[in-house]
Amino acid sequence: MEKAKIDAIQLFILIFLFELGSALLVPLAIEAEEDAWLAIFFGLAVGILIFLIFHALYQTYPDSLPTQYMRNIIGNYLGWVLGFAYCLYFLYLSARVLRDFGSMLLTIAYHETPLFIVNLLLILLIIYTVYQGIEVMARTGELLFVILYVLAISGFILIVSSGLIDLSNLKPVLEDGIVPILNVAITQTIFVPFGEAIVFSVILPYLNNPKKAKKVGILALCLSGINLMIVMAVNIAVLGVNLTKRSQFPLLTTIQSIQIADFLERLDVFFMLALIIGIFIKITIFFYAAVIGLGDLFKVTNVKQLIYPLGLVVLLLSNSIASNITEHIQEGLVIIPFILHFPFQILFPLFLLLIVYLKKRKKNKA
Amino acid sequence: MIRVFGLFLIPAISITLLTGCWSTTELNELALVSAIGIDKNEEGEYVGSFQIINPGSVAGSKSTGQGTASPPVTVYTSTAKNLVGLSRNISAKASRRLYFAHTSVVVIAEELAREEGIKNLLDALDRDPEFRTTTAIIIAKNARARDLIKILTPIDQIPAENVIKMLKTNETMSGENINTKTRQVIDALSTKERDPVITGVELTREAEGGKLESIQQTEPESIIQVGGIALFRNDRLVDWAREKTARGIVFLLNKVKETDISIDWKGNEEAVVYNMIRQHTTVKPVIKNGKPEIDVHVKAEGIIGEVQVAIDLSNPDTLKRIEQEVNKEIQGELSKAIEKAKENKTDIFGFGESFHSTYPEHWKRFEKEWNDTYFSELKANIKVESFIRRTGLRNKPYLKDTN
Structure with missing residues (x-):
């Protein structure tokens, strides 16, 4: 791990932007129809529990990376394999998000540009950022946070003032009871975006004041969760459930419906900026975690040497993981949550925590 | 040496990558x-x-x-x-x-x-x-x-x-x-x-x-x-x-902004014109004895635009009477619009939508035969409240009362 420190506000911003990332853009939890915001709420609640799990691990080993403490907890070999699996998981997720970015941009604006070129441009930027290290990432985050919030607030004012919001679109609440909502939360919102915060187990050791980690993490998760709930509720209130369901990017359609005074319209650029800011931070963090983790596992003295080759891997992976957007999204919604998100976000951390607990008890007895 | 090379490389890369000339039109x-x-x-x-x-x-x-x-x-x-x-x-x-x-x-x-x-x-x-x-x-x-x-x-x-x-x-x-x-x-x-x-x-x-x-x-x-x-x-x-029926539809969709309502006065056809300036129509679904009903409430504000007969507009009671006539007229237009939609069995007002969002359990029963049965037998209770706020620059018309 590199010698660098970030402060609590920077961590807060990184978690916040990371959570909004791609979740802001897609029809999150729309399977819960009018109650999508409720499903996001349940996801948030469980997401905070997940955060508490890996925060507990962090508290036990405040100065070491997960790849290090895993070897401490479950033995050198097994821990190494698990750490390696985590690095691959983060690398795969960065490729997935990069693919999200490329397909979105191609769908919305650049129909004739090859996916490879679009992805290449972003990954070059990300390689550069990661090369500069965590402090630069954190400062970039601060800057982008301000931009994103100004956009979000002005966008919200524009939507409200053009009278687009029809709250009756959000009714009826709980039409088929709570079961379908929990179902969506369990299969989707817990893992994406809230469970994905597991990647911050790699970032936490950089925090200059470890005591603040818990508070900052929970606050950032809550704020991003509330923001996502508002965005989804606004989408549904403006577009109605039907259209939101059919849209690849409901937020874009919502922004496109703004028409004020015959000249404030077609504000697609709001969406584009949110897309690029959110996704940039999200991939950067996943990628950074993978690079740092692999550097630690393979005892690479200069971690920066890994960045270019791994960037190339992410780029090629992002092009080859799916042959079309439907396949890509289906994988993300149906397959990945069960075979990847569930074990990596909940099962393994819980298992590690259990062993730590048992070890401690044994120590105390002895 | 490397620094000089780098100085040339950065602009070279920027020029090729940042221009955004891919598929330009x-x-x-x-x-x-x-x-x-x-x-x-x-x-x-x-x-x-x-x-x-x-x-x-x-x-x-x-x-x-x-x-x-x-x-x-x-x-x-x-x-x-x-x-x-x-x-x-x-x-x-x-x-x-x-x-x-x-x-x-x-x-x-x-x-x-x-x-x-x-x-x-x-x-x-x-x-x-x-x-x-x-x-x-x-x-x-x-x-x-x-x-x-x-x-x-x-x-x-x-x-x-x-x-x-x-x-x-x-x-x-x-x-x-x-x-x-x-x-x-x-x-x-x-x-x-x-x-x-x-x-x-x-x-x-x-x-x-x-x-x-x-x-x-x-x-x-x-x-x-x-x-x-x-x-x-x-x-x-x-x-x-067309015309009044069409306006009734627009009323029910709450999309009317300004309009003129003409009413008959003492046998003179369309002799008083009410310029509506703003209105708000709310549609509220209710269930009575298991049957869907719809409560429509129109609130309108406006001024007197034209009077072709001699009426004393300085008398508040007269304005009340005009208001009542306007209410009747708007009510008529709304029922015409609803009748038209019922005849054609087409729920253009989205009443189904409001039933679905207010009474989701009942809606499951209505859903299948909404247009054919429930909508075409729907009872509408229309209530109109219109207010005359001003009468223009004159109160009494220049016409002398001949009646």
């Missing part, structure tokens, strides 16, 4: 489509008419003061089995690529909407990222969409703009049409809880509208005018509502 390679018209021919193919703006004749003529020889728009037509095909086939005729981001109106022929329905038409428009679904959609009443697209208009040069402005002005001035957006129609088509309504537009006279001479006179040979509201059942046009 300059403005002079695009044909801006201002309106799309869709008809159907005898062979069962779609006929698409694309109104394309002539940039030269729109921009230049005013500053030089000379009228150019070419009209402000050009219309290309093509035939195909689907909408994407229509636009592709134009490339055999037009010199530029069609660009749809600035399309302001979509015209659908009445015949097509009546016989085949519109559900197959809109997917291409919905899916394409270039086309905006906030674009207005209208029905060419008693006319081919092609003829409507071809008409040149006198005041606003680009006909599509003219039509849009006309619809908007008419919507605010009379409340007898609604400016339906493509997205709203698609929304209504995708649910059972609402049926679409689209404003119809007609030609005053059949004429050679495509010639520049037709607008080079004080009274153009043919102009486009609003022709009522088209009621759809599912995706098929079933009936037209």
Whole structure:
């Protein structure tokens, strides 16, 4: 791990932007129809529990990376394999998000540009950022946070003032009871975006004041969760459930419906900026975690040497993981949550925590 | 050495990567489509008419003061089995690529909407990222969409703009049409809880509208005018509502902004005019004895616009009486509109939607036979409250009381 420190506000911003990332853009939890915001709420609640799990691990080993403490907890070999699996998981997720970015941009604006070129441009930027290290990432985050919030607030004012919001679109609440909502939360919102915060187990050791980690993490998760709930509720209130369901990017359609005074319209650029800011931070963090983790596992003295080759891997992976957007999204919604998100976000951390607990008890007895 | 090399490398990379010249399209390679018209021919193919703006004749003529020889728009037509095909086939005729981001109106022929329905038409428009679904959609009443697209208009040069402005002005001035957006129609088509309504537009006279001479006179040979509201059942046009009935529909959709309500006074027909300035209509679904009912409540504010008989407007009691008459008139219009929709078994007001959101359990029972049974037997309780706020610059008319 590199010698660098970030402060609590920077961590807060990184978690916040990371959570909004791609979740802001897609029809999150729309399977819960009018109650999508409720499903996001349940996801948030469980997401905070997940955060508490890996925060507990962090508290036990405040100065070491997960790849290090895993070897401490479950033995050198097994821990190494698990750490390696985590690095691959983060690398795969960065490729997935990069693919999200490329397909979105191609769908919305650049129909004739090859996916490879679009992805290449972003990954070059990300390689550069990661090369500069965590402090630069954190400062970039601060800057982008301000931009994103100004956009979000002005966008919200524009939507409200053009009278687009029809709250009756959000009714009826709980039409088929709570079961379908929990179902969506369990299969989707817990893992994406809230469970994905597991990647911050790699970032936490950089925090200059470890005591603040818990508070900052929970606050950032809550704020991003509330923001996502508002965005989804606004989408549904403006577009109605039907259209939101059919849209690849409901937020874009919502922004496109703004028409004020015959000249404030077609504000697609709001969406584009949110897309690029959110996704940039999200991939950067996943990628950074993978690079740092692999550097630690393979005892690479200069971690920066890994960045270019791994960037190339992410780029090629992002092009080859799916042959079309439907396949890509289906994988993300149906397959990945069960075979990847569930074990990596909940099962393994819980298992590690259990062993730590048992070890401690044994120590105390002895 | 490395530093010098780097200094050259950075601009070199930036120049190649940051220019964004991939698939560039300059403005002079695009044909801006201002309106799309869709008809159907005898062979069962779609006929698409694309109104394309002539940039030269729109921009230049005013500053030089000379009228150019070419009209402000050009219309290309093509035939195909689907909408994407229509636009592709134009490339055999037009010199530029069609660009749809600035399309302001979509015209659908009445015949097509009546016989085949519109559900197959809109997917291409919905899916394409270039086309905006906030674009207005209208029905060419008693006319081919092609003829409507071809008409040149006198005041606003680009006909599509003219039509849009006309619809908007008419919507605010009379409340007898609604400016339906493509997205709203698609929304209504995708649910059972609402049926679409689209404003119809007609030609005053059949004429050679495509010639520049037709607008080079004080009274153009043919102009486009609003022709009522088209009621759809599912995706098929079933009936037209005009004037007062049309206004009733717009009231129920809470889209009326300003309008004039004329009432009879002591045997004189439409002798007092009430200028409505603002109104708010709420529709509330209720269930009585297991049957759906709808409570409509209109609240209107306005002023007296014209009095053709001698009435003492300085007397508050008179104003009360006028208010009551206005209430009756509005109530009548609303019931006419509801009757019309019931006759055609088409829930254009989205009552189904409000039942679904207020009474989800009951809705499960209504859902299957909503249009056929429940909607067509729906009881509507209409309550109107109108207020006269001012009477204009005069209180008593100059007419002496003759009665």
